[in-house]
Amino acid sequence: MEYTLEEKEGFMREALKEAEKSLAKDEIPIGCVIVKDGQIIGRGHNAREELNQAVMHAEIMAITEANAHVGNWRLLDCTLFVTIEPCVMCSGAIGLARIPKVIYGAANAKFGAAGSLYDILRDERLNHRVEVETGILEEACADVMRSFFKARREQKKLD
Amino acid sequence: MEYTLEEKEGFMREALKEAEKSLAKDEIPIGCVIVKDGQIIGRGHNAREELNQAVMHAEIMAITEANAHVGNWRLLDCTLFVTIEPCVMCSGAIGLARIPKVIYGAANAKFGAAGSLYDILRDERLNHRVEVETGILEEACADVMRSFFKARREQKKLD
Numbered sequence: 001m002e003y004t005l006e007e008k009e010g011f012m013r014e015a016l017k018e019a020e021k022s023l024a025k026d027e028i029p030i031g032c033v034i035v036k037d038g039q040i041i042g043r044g045h046n047a048r049e050e051l052n053q054a055v056m057h058a059e060i061m062a063i064t065e066a067n068a069h070v071g072n073w074r075l076l077d078c079t080l081f082v083t084i085e086p087c088v089m090c091s092g093a094i095g096l097a098r099i100p101k102v103i104y105g106a107a108n109a110k111f112g113a114a115g116s117l118y119d120i121l122r123d124e125r126l127n128h129r130v131e132v133e134t135g136i137l138e139e140a141c142a143d144v145m146r147s148f149f150k151a152r153r154e155q156k157k158l159d
Numbered sequence: 160m161e162y163t164l165e166e167k168e169g170f171m172r173e174a175l176k177e178a179e180k181s182l183a184k185d186e187i188p189i190g191c192v193i194v195k196d197g198q199i200i201g202r203g204h205n206a207r208e209e210l211n212q213a214v215m216h217a218e219i220m221a222i223t224e225a226n227a228h229v230g231n232w233r234l235l236d237c238t239l240f241v242t243i244e245p246c247v248m249c250s251g252a253i254g255l256a257r258i259p260k261v262i263y264g265a266a267n268a269k270f271g272a273a274g275s276l277y278d279i280l281r282d283e284r285l286n287h288r289v290e291v292e293t294g295i296l297e298e299a300c301a302d303v304m305r306s307f308f309k310a311r312r313e314q315k316k317l318d
Binding site: 048049051052053054055056057060063064067068071072073074075087088089090091092093095096097098111113117118120123125126127 | 207208210211212213214215216219222223226227230231232233234246247248249250251252254255256257270272276277279282284285286
């Protein structure tokens with residue numbers, strides 16, 4: 001299903017709300033929603049520190065919830081919105097879940113695997129290709145991350 | 160911690176027991192154990208179909224269990240034994256969990272990301288490098304997969 005720019009921004013704002021949940025718990029603020037037929041069927045936020053789980057990135061939490069919602073490991077006809085470019089693990093998971101489209105807000109030059117360090121989602125050798133769109137609410141998505149790391153650096157100076 | 164060849168084969172046999180659990184449920188038979196100080200602290204087997212969860216590969220299940228066991232997302236001083244070379248998602252997860260060493264039985268030429276398609280675990284650009292060893296009970300690990308896919312092809316002919 002195709003969404004208008006207004007709809008995409010609306011879903012990215014929901015992903016940003018998820019990122020705020022991470023922020024409130026002093027976690028790296030990344031949020032994600034998975035949309036099917038215009039409805040959000042999975043939400044996720046980075047909760048690695050809170051849950052003490054290395055794999056608990058926003059996308060993995062959202063995919064797990066969406067899989068449970070549809071009762072199937074395949075997330076056909078879904079669009080995944082995430083505030084920051086997915087890492088290697090999450091890009092792999094998106095392909096494994098057969099998600100056809102990913103829209104991310106801002107790139108991650110250091111760890112991104114959807115065009116930056118790697119381009120896992122569009123790798124012709126893998127058995128599922130994912131369409132990638134970027135730049136939806138890019139500044140807002142990048143700002144949440146920048147503020148978090150700035151605050152962390154300042155806190156370190158005080159420690 | 161370093162293990163002798165005999166110890167490594169013992170842990171890989173435990174990973175093979177996990178793969179047998181997948182096989183019994185008609186899942187792609189891959190198993191994994193995570194070892195710390197000579198003790199298994201996490202076990203996993205591929206359970207994608209049973210649980211309807213795209214991310215439920217053997218390594219993810221084992222990492223989740225090991226994280227819960229130590230109460231920390233970092234799996235320092237652990238060795239991960241897996242019957243088949245990890246995919247992109249699982250290789251990313253292994254790095255994120257800061258696991259220092261991976262031993263896999265047989266390579267996966269089509270989807271392996273620890274030396275075959277990609278070499279995620281030894282990528283100098285990522286913030287954690289993982290030592291990789293291969294070939295422990297290689298034939299047994301490969302055989303479980305081969306028998307599974309052979310039986311599946313024969314079943315398809317009958318369908």
